[in-house]
Amino acid sequence: MKQLRNTKQRQTVLNAVLGRKDHPTADRLYLDLRAENPKISRGTVYRNLNILAEGNEIKHLKTTGADRFDWRTDPHDHIMCTNCGALCDSPLPYKAELDNLIEEYTGFKIDIHRTVFEGLCPDCMQKLQKHE
Incomplete structure (x- = not known):
C-alpha cells in the first residue's frame, strides 16, 4: 500500500x-x-x-x-446500552486465551475477537425505575 x-x-x-x-x-x-x-x-x-x-x-x-x-x-471489549445506544469500554481485561480456545475447537486462525456486551446502562435503568 x-x-x-x-x-x-x-x-x-x-x-x-x-x-x-x-x-x-x-x-x-x-x-x-x-x-x-x-x-x-x-x-x-x-x-x-x-x-x-x-x-x-x-x-x-x-x-x-x-x-x-x-x-x-488495543484489543478490548465494549458494553452497549440497548435503550439509549451508549457505548463504552469494558472494564474487564481482554482475554486473548479465547482466541486460542476457538482455534482449537474450530480450526480457524484467529487474529483477534471483538465482544460487545449488551444491556441497560445505569442511567436508563434509573429512568425506567422512576416510571414504574
Missing part, C-alpha cells in the same frame, strides 16, 4: 476522535467538526475516518444502529 500524506483535514479528524471517549458515530464527528469549520464536507470526514481506521490509528467498530469510532487501538 502506498504511503499517504498526512493532510490537515486528516489530522483534524484524528484529533476529533482522540478528543472523545464516547465512541462517536461518523455523523456525530461530522456535525462537531462542521460546527468548528463550516467548509468541511461529510465526504472528507467519512473518507478520513476510513483511512485512519485502515492505518490502525483508530478503530472502526461495527455496532447495531451505526458504526462507531474508537481512539483506543
Whole structure:
C-alpha cells in the first residue's frame, strides 16, 4: 500500500476522535467538526475516518444502529446500552486465551475477537425505575 500524506483535514479528524471517549458515530464527528469549520464536507470526514481506521490509528467498530469510532487501538471489549445506544469500554481485561480456545475447537486462525456486551446502562435503568 502506498504511503499517504498526512493532510490537515486528516489530522483534524484524528484529533476529533482522540478528543472523545464516547465512541462517536461518523455523523456525530461530522456535525462537531462542521460546527468548528463550516467548509468541511461529510465526504472528507467519512473518507478520513476510513483511512485512519485502515492505518490502525483508530478503530472502526461495527455496532447495531451505526458504526462507531474508537481512539483506543488495543484489543478490548465494549458494553452497549440497548435503550439509549451508549457505548463504552469494558472494564474487564481482554482475554486473548479465547482466541486460542476457538482455534482449537474450530480450526480457524484467529487474529483477534471483538465482544460487545449488551444491556441497560445505569442511567436508563434509573429512568425506567422512576416510571414504574
